[in-house]
Amino acid sequence: MARQLLGWQFAVVAALLGAVAVFSAVQSTEAFGDVQGRRMLSVAEDVAATAGVRAALADPLRYHQLPPFAESARSLSGAGSVRIALPDTRVLTSPDPDQVGEPMPVGESTVAAGRSWVGEVGDELVAHVPVIGDRGEIIGIVAAGVDLPHLFAGIVHSPSEALLILAAATVLGVGGSLLVARRVKRQTLGMEPAEIAGLVEHREAMLHGIREGVVGLDGQDRITLVNDQARRLLSLPERTDGVPVTELGFNDRLADVLTGRAEGADQIVLRKGRVLVMNRVPIAPAGAVVTLRDRTEIVALQNALDANRSTADTLRAQAHEFSNRLHTIAGLIELGDHDELRRYVDRVSHHQRAWQGEVAERVGDPAVAALLVAKASLAAEQGVGLRLDPDSDLGLIDEHLSADLVTVLGNLVDNALDALRGKQGWIEVCLTHRDDEVRVVVRDSGPGVAPEIAEEVFRHGFTTKAAEDGGGRGLGLAITRQTCVRRQGSVEVHNDNGAVFTARMKP
Structure with a gap:
């Protein structure tokens, strides 16, 4: 990684130096054109304004007098060349004898129109100035030029400075690269790029597998x-x-x-x-x-186990109750009190038939009715009375709604039994089916639910002192709410001499 970073940094530094060199060269060329252009224009204007030059151009017999004027101006100004030509651009005097008598290249010059011009012609920066006669006509052209430098002339002329800049940039680049590589190495725990890429690939495969x-x-x-x-x-x-x-x-x-x-x-x-x-x-x-x-499947198995445990508890409670009644009957037989025995059996049978009859009369769904009968035995063993509200009226419903209703009702009754554990009290259940809504109301005579946690009790995992005092209202109530919401309904709780849970579900 250090070598790669060093290589890339060196490439960046080299590119930066190249860009700086090109920029400097371009700036130098522009500065040269501006400064030297003005200087060449001044030289050409001075020559064109010389009276001797004007007089010589006005008389063809005096053309031989022009070279001294041009050479003198070239020597004094340091220009590369000073040429004098006729209006048709035929050269009369030039530092290069081969150019005398030949047309002078003018490029895009405007001198033929009587206007001075500065620009590049070939490898020269040239200033063209017209020579005006006494009657205002153009009688000649003066051209002062200097050779154009090549692009990196400035660098060639000061190689020591260029080498110094290059060396400084190289040292800075190498030092920075080593520091960056060292820091990156620490941050990547000493791993190379290939190792990091392999680790990422392994992580992706592991996460998705x-x-x-x-x-x-x-x-x-x-x-x-x-x-x-x-x-x-x-x-x-x-x-x-x-x-x-x-x-x-x-x-x-x-x-x-x-x-x-x-x-x-x-x-x-x-x-x-x-x-x-x-x-x-x-x-x-x-x-x-x-x-x-x-844990959905595990919870489903746990619920099934709880249902079996509830059935077993119900059977145990019924067996216990039945055993107590048999003991009472046996005692009455031993005492020979046959009248009291007859009355006791009648009371027990009447109570059992009355509860079952009431449930069968008001609850038309067999699964819900069986749940109420079973929960009554559990409540009786705990010393809690389970009763139906006189307004209860639930007819036969479809099996899917029946299963959800058994879940909701079972959880709410179990929650009420938990709230009354160790206390005497009662639980009242009201089941109604009106139009497009099944309504379940379970009230108990327990301590109720603190108002500040009325919503929290339906969320599993909440922990407040009030909630702990109120009993275990955890996953069962959360599942109850989820079932009601899935049925486009709701569940809520309020206090009225105890907790009152109201659940609503759509058929």
Whole structure:
């Protein structure tokens, strides 16, 4: 890398010196033309205004008197040549004898029109001045010229200065190149360009080949890198480089984890039906890398396991309740109190039939009705009464809506049971199906939800003292909200002698 940088820097310095040399040469040529042009014009005007020259041009017999005037002017002025010609440009006197009697080249001169002119003719810078006779006619032409220098004449005339400039520029370029190469070497951890390119290729292959999602962020929380898995898990568009996290339509929970406002390992977030586990690692001096793992299938299995566990708990609660009733019946038989035994059996049967009958009368969906019957046994074991609101009216619904309704209702009832754990109380459920909306209201006699966290309870991972006091309202409520939103509905909570959760879903 050092050799490459040195070579490139030397090439840059050489190109710069060449450009400076050309620029200086052009400037020198322009300055030469300006200064020498004025000097040659002055020489030609002086010769054209000399009375002896005018007199000699007026009389052909006196043409032989012109050379002394021209040579004298050339010697005194230092001009390269001073020539005198007739109006038809035939040369009468010239430093070069071969030019005498020959036409004088005039180029684009305007001297034939009676106007002085300065310009380049061949390899000379020439000034042409007309000689005017007594009657105002042109009787001759005076041309004073000097040879044009070549482009790098200035450099040739001062080679020591040119070499000094070249040497200084070379030293500066080489020294700068070595310093730059050394600094770049430190910043690239001592790796050569080929090694860096190979590392980038390996990184790209690794990022797009792993099963985990990877998102890179800069110091302003803008996306700098997204692999294929992260793009799929987060449902990101194709073009995300440089886009701030806040402009990608993420929910608050997901945005908090990506930007680092929510700290901690294995943060769980929800994104369009997926349950993601995210970890954020800051990178100095600014930026971060976030990794994502899809836990949707694991959560689905966990929910299925929870459902089986709930069924087992329900069966256990029913077995426990049934065992207690058998013990009571056995005791009454041993006591011989057959009248009380008959009344006890009637009460138990009546209560069981009454609850099942009420559920069957007001809830027409078998899955939802079965869930309510099962949750009643769990609530009874915990010392909590589960009841239906008299206004409940739910008919038969399609199986997909039934599955979502079981999820929402089960989570809300479990949440109420958690809030009443260790306390005596009651839970009331109201299910209604009106026009194009299914409405679920679950109220409990627990401590309620603090108003300042009424929205936070639906976000998994929130941590406030009030939330901890309010009980575990985490992933279950987050899934409830996600289910309702997917059904174009909503879920909210308020307090009315306890917490009141209201969920709405479209069929």
